[in-house]
Amino acid sequence: MMNEGKALEAFAALSQETRLRIVRLLVAAGPGGMSAGAIGEAMDGASSSRMSFHLSHLEQAGLVISRRDGRSIIYSAALPSLAALIEFLMRDCCQGHPEVCNPAVAALSSCCEVPKGSGCA
Amino acid sequence: MMNEGKALEAFAALSQETRLRIVRLLVAAGPGGMSAGAIGEAMDGASSSRMSFHLSHLEQAGLVISRRDGRSIIYSAALPSLAALIEFLMRDCCQGHPEVCNPAVAALSSCCEVPKGSGCA
DNA sequence: TCAATATCTCAATAAGTGTTGAGATATTGA
């Protein structure tokens, strides 16, 4: 469930370049996720403490989840939270304003099957 | 067009309680918008300089637009930018992950007419 | 158990953000 407070945390987490890139990377990585070290490698070799800071921030905001696997800690995208954030924006912004959600839903057609006629009435 | 840089600005703008509330207020207010003073009144009587700071921030991020009307400056929500931000999240997060966009599209049905079967394939 | 590996935690510092209050600018009606 996404309330205003959680949405604020999510927006704050996504408003930092490194963290936004981490989320995109982890979404692309899929459910298998990536180790903190591998993510750091992908972020121009960011220091381990810097990675730890940003990954903790993202986990606190609920946008990623972690699990230990041997020596490594594996992070993966929390897809339900991303869905809930999109839903929050939709609910807040769509009400009475089809010109907001219609283009957004139409954009899905570039990556998904979306029937003609989807969107706000 | 929403690129990473613009998305970062938009997330930063929306990550502050007063600004998020201003956006929600202006979306609800519709195309007619509201004067800076009226918005300040709605924000627990926030000072004019504080309003000016946050409204400028939102305008810089492209989430609101302004026009002068006599002594007042009228702000209104930039709906296309909100749509573009949702689209950005959808594109980044939906690709290959129907479990993200399907719930988001399904959520639209609470405020819009969305045909059954919408969402990712 | 020991050394190596992976990550986290903490303190210090640098950089950025939000609020306030004083004052400047633009517009209107008398």
Place this chain on the structure above:
DNA sequence: TCAATATCTCAACACTTATTGAGATATTGA
């Protein structure tokens, strides 16, 4: 033109956030 109104701009300050480097913790394989 003048006073009143609406909003913006600026400097100062407090607060928060991001980065770094040193060191602590947890796990593994020899």
